[in-house]
Amino acid sequence: MPGSRRHGWVQKGTRYPESSILPDDTVLISGGSEDYRGRSDSDILQARIYHPDTNTFQRVADPLVGRNYHSGSVLLPDGRVMFFGGDPLFGDKANTKPGTSEKRISIYTPPYLYQGERPALGGGPKTVERGGAATFATKDAASIRTARLIRPSATTHVTDVDQRSIALDLKKTKDGVTVTVPRNRNLVHSGWYMLFVVDDKGRPSKAQWGRVP
Structure with missing residues (x-):
């Protein structure tokens, strides 16, 4: 893909970008390179957040470390993202x-x-069946707007084939929230998930771990 300008910055054609779904249903995309395995010193030191509701990218703080082949990213339970790896073919611009x-x-x-x-x-x-509900205590119920299950990351070769974010039905009381897990087995695979809630200012909670049997 040729380079293009959007929101005042250069959008480059990118190999090996690391991407992680965030609790607010945006996607953090960082790193990668323009050439095979960072050849010719082509690592891209840019990061952006993709907003699916508007189909736009927002430029955010750029990475300081180049990432290319064999890199990856992992959403942490506290809402931060860990980036790791990179296996450049050459160590200088002249290759x-x-x-x-x-x-x-x-x-x-x-x-x-x-x-x-x-x-x-x-x-x-800690366990909720498909179609089942779970209640969590919180003093912030009035400001909470969304709840999501996010699958723990399993990244290899910059690809996370297990990554998914599942919107949950949400009901609120004075001192708690109740979330309901969808019944669809194709949508909700068995295993462990991180439960995040997000408030009216877009701030996510720390995750609660739970398992769908």
Whole structure:
């Protein structure tokens, strides 16, 4: 894909971008390179958040470490994102020196964590059947707007084939929220999930872990 301009920055054709679905239903995309395995010093030090509701990209703080082949990203239960890996083919722009595997790990803090106090969920059940409901205590029920199950990341070769985010039905009381898991087995695979709620300012809670049997 040729480079193009959007929102005042250059959007590059990208190989190996790391992407993670965030609790607010946006997607953080970072890194990658323009050429095979970062060849010719082509790592892209840019990050952006994709907003599916408007089909637009928002430029955010750029990474300081190049990531290419064998890189990945993981959404953490506190709402931050971990980036890791990178296996460049060469170690210089002239492609005369062998590359070395990147062993540094970067932790990215999305903008929603700079917006003040986040909603908090109290302990609830650790297992919820498809079609079942679970109630969690919270003093922030009035401001909570959405709830989602997000599958833990399982990344290899920059690809996370298990990544999914599932919207839950949400009911609120004075001192708690009740979420209902969809019945559809094709949508809700068995296994562990992180439950996040997001308030009216776009701030996510820390995750509660739960399992769908």
